[in-house]
Amino acid sequence: MFELRSWQAKAGFIALLLLIAFFLFFPVYWALSSAFKGNGELYQLEPTMFPSDFYLGHFLTAISEGNLLLQLKNSLLTSTSSALLNAALASLAGYSFAKFEYPAKKPLMLLILSAQMFPFGVLLISIYPMLQAVNLLDTKLGLTISYIVFALPVSTYMMYSYFKQLPNELIEAAKVDGASNIKIFYRIVMPISFPAFITVTLYAFMWSWNDLLYSMTLITSEENRTVGPGLLLRYINENNSDWGGAMAASFLAAAPVVFVFALLQKQFIGGVTSGAVK
Structure with missing residues (x-):
């Protein structure tokens, strides 16, 4: 000590x-x-x-002029959707790796984690033509799907580590009572694992909200632009740099993230025992 x-x-x-x-x-x-x-x-x-x-002029200008409110709306929509979708996929994959036995399970797990080894710019080279082929470029849906690349490998491993610690007796007792694997997952495992689900959701939300590379490359129209590229293109460019406006708009953009973390902070201290008792 x-x-x-x-x-x-x-x-x-x-x-x-x-x-x-x-x-x-x-x-x-x-x-x-x-x-x-x-x-x-x-x-x-x-x-x-x-x-x-x-x-207060910088704050008033950031709200009244430009598209900050629209960009905040787009960022909240894409980041929240991708975070929830990422957490759902990571929960299913993590539970499969933790509680089921099947061939090539370990190589498949390593393959998923290996995606985290590549720079996001390299992955973008593959994602761009894929979205182009299905006409999802410059759409919020395409950007939402691309954001899953950021956090899914780590989120899957986080959920796997959490599910690995769950007692198998809980699952076996549910099977004795006649519950199916799907019912066990949704009615028993997920309520106990809700703190881990919130953790990976916030992790994915943070990655998506802070993104600049993907949103600048995959989104070109003003009505679909998120807050990161919006702030960069408006306040810092080759013609001028409005530092006061950039700082004010940055704090306004950070407010939703701070609110989300303040709202969900209690979920981080939830334990497996309290969930199991309930």
Whole structure:
């Protein structure tokens, strides 16, 4: 066990934590401070730590001008849909690997995990012509399907590890009572595994929400564009860079993600025992 007995060790440990916190949170503070600064103060030669006058124009402009609200809607739709679909597929695959025996199970598991070894840009080279062949380019459905590539291998392994720890006696008792495999999965296994399901859902949602490469390549129309490319193309381009507007729009774009994590944080502390007792 790591113990801090002397006051010098405690002081050094606290200083290290403060240094790490500075590198983590100061960029966030600087971005938020810049969002409340007017352009005159933002671009002056001597930067200020605090806004001299809280300017809300960047936030008002981000909402009233451009397509930020439409882009947020598109991002929420594609990210939520892909996250739920990814979690459902990962749960089925993970349960199959954990509780069933069939030929080539281990090579198939390694094959799924090997997809995570390739850069996403390489996978995009294969995904693009596939979506083009079925007329799903520049559609929210095509983007949703492509997002599954991000998180499915890791999500499958996470669900496999969770299902592997479930007692087989629960499943055997249900089979004795005459329950089918499908009924066992949906009525017994999934209620117990709900915390793991929420975890992989949030993991996939985070990957999809933060995506820039796929959404810029597969989406070309303004009505289907998500928030990442929307912010980049509007605020940072070859003609100008509106840093104040970019910071304000970024915080508005981050608000739904923060809300989702705050809403579902209790699911992370749910245990297998409480689910089994219920």
